[in-house]
Amino acid sequence: MHPHAGASLSRRRFLALSAAGAATGAAALNGCAMQVSSGVSGGGETVTLMVKPDDISPELVKQAQKDIGVKIVTVRYDITKLIGMMTNGAPPDLVRGVGATDAPYFAARDVMEDLDPYFARSSVLRPDDLDPVNDLWRYDGRTQGKGPRYGMAKDFSQDSMFWYNTGLFDKAGVDYPPETEPVTFEEWLENAERLTRRKNGQTTVFGGSYNGVLTPNLLASLTAAAGGSLFTEDFSRIDFTTPEARKALTWYIEYGRAKVGPSIVQPDPNTWDGPTFQANRMAMSNSGYWLGGLINSDKKLAPLARLAPAPVFEGGQRVSPCQAGTGLWMPKKARNKDAAWRVFEWFFGEGPAKARASSGWGIPTLKSLRPLMPAQEDYQKRVLKVQNAELKHFSVIAYTPYATADSLYALFNQEAPAAMNGRMSVDALAGRLNSVMNEQLKRGKEQVG
């Protein structure tokens, strides 16, 4: 007997239909759980941001709702979670990324949305107002710095510059570095050795820290400063045996061997320079302008701290790149692109961008926001003068699309300690690095196709 409209259901049939309904409902709920935004433009929407806690505070999330009527849901940045969400076809609407290294990697894998059409019609983020650092987020299918824009940096620094503590220089009787002319890397290391203080096998004052943002970017920057390029022209191979790359590698290994600052063989438990520099236990810190955000908040440290230009190699060229350019990008399969772009504009060009610019935690990425950089105190004016002079030497150092910075960093970590501990020559290390890193690049090239 088949039930029909208006007829009573048998108990068995009722139970079967209920079960089917429940299963369908569960599946639908599951689908809802994966779908993080509505896909409809206009107010009252939800946009998912995969960021780190420091990128956007809970107060800013509330502010977004007030300012632009968009609800922001944050997911903690985690590359494995990102891969999982992308594999499921439900990526976040905006994702944190390091422009210097992530942009070519993800763009080459065709998972990033081309933002040029959005920029073209934006009245907030005008292309002529974008700082050149945003070119780190461009990739033309071959070279970083050219082609469509896939993201934008929230702020930036020239990460080869360094801060120094005049109090510790005075104590050690070492002359301050010049404010507009760069010291050589050799002079920097010599100063670091003179500034280092040790007692009973413990380092009480680090003479200087020089580790860049991530080691691969640092080595690419050092090689550029020596007048060469770490990658081959098509970015499919790396070569540490060229005279320039070898010079860069030799200097960095010497830095590790000298134990004047944190390195793989002498790690800093704080994992970054800020707390050690603030505690007057580090005379020089290879950090760009962004460290001023911390320094400005410490009234004792601020008058003692000064910023210096990026060092140069003798016979090399003066370059002062940004090694990070951290910002946001939009996955190609984002569900709610229009609302995500509204958040993008607000985050990079409106209230949050202005607040960041005046905090000193980095240089604003819109030229129009530069006047907001802190310059009330004498020490701030001095720092700003050095920084403005350094901007003339800014350049984009293109990174390979075939490997993540993490992967090359991991491979460097595996090989370099032997050289830093004196158990391997720099030439042998260069050979080992070429071997393992080129293997990784080869795998990446195969996968990009």
Place this chain on the structure above:
Amino acid sequence: MTVDQIPVTGSTGPAARADRGTPAERPRISMTARRHRAFYLFTSPWIIGFLLLTIVPMAYALWLSFTTYDGISPHWRYVGLGNYTELFSDPQTWKSLGRTGLFAITSVPLSIIAGLGLAVLVNRPIKARGLFRTLLYLPAVVPPVGVGLTFKALFDQNSGAANGVITIFGFDALGWLADPYARYVLLMSVLWAAGNVMIISLAGLQDVPRELHEAARIDGASAWRTFRSITVPLLSPVLLFQTVTGVIASVQTIMPLLLSPDGTTAGVTALPQSNYLYMMHVFSQYFALGRYGYASALLWVLFVLILIVTGLIFRFTSGVVFYNVDPEAKK
């Protein structure tokens, strides 16, 4: 059939009988079948969880192990047994496996000896016994992340308490978290959680019949002889359990990562070489190098190795483990 026609449970009318059949016609469900049904009913949540959260991921990892998949790139391909053959020529695999074996061989006996020793101590009729039991067990409930942070602070070369004590006596500070000392810090972090072994051993000790100890004492056996000839044999199933679970836990430990100053995915390769254990190698291949296929092959090999080692432990201890089983329970 309409709702009106649904037979009511317990109804005895002819229609109801016709619908359900007479008792003679209905298949009889034996007591064994009922027991089986109840068993599967009650275990089904676990079985479903086991299938979805263990078997499916394992099968997925097995499939991954035959590919070059990296999670994102579009052009991955099948490599057959390529990842497995590469694994055998990868020096890091063998070195990390050797270190892991050494770590298991040292950490498991040490933690069992320490835990058993503590259990014997707190099993004695001493004052404030409950307090001591609590205090000794407390470190075992501290989350591993907390242990990692505490140990990093304690053993930091420049500001750690360990070097603070050493330098008071005029010795130079040691780089505890670097080679060659990092392995000892790792061992200490394992012993820190010996309370787990203690609590299980304590339960075992309390199960040892008091009459046997009294008889041994009357026969003039020393405390050591009593412990060796009565306590240890009766505790042997507990010790076997701790050995097997200890070995499995030790080869899967991620404590080196928690002790690493650079706890990032890429920082895992900056670990001191002595602490670069097999799971660290797996972790770096998965998350630092993005080699999902190769890392999955490493995990499958580890799984097989654990099975073999566990089998060997059972094989070689079968003659020395004494099961005090109630004969009735065997039926």
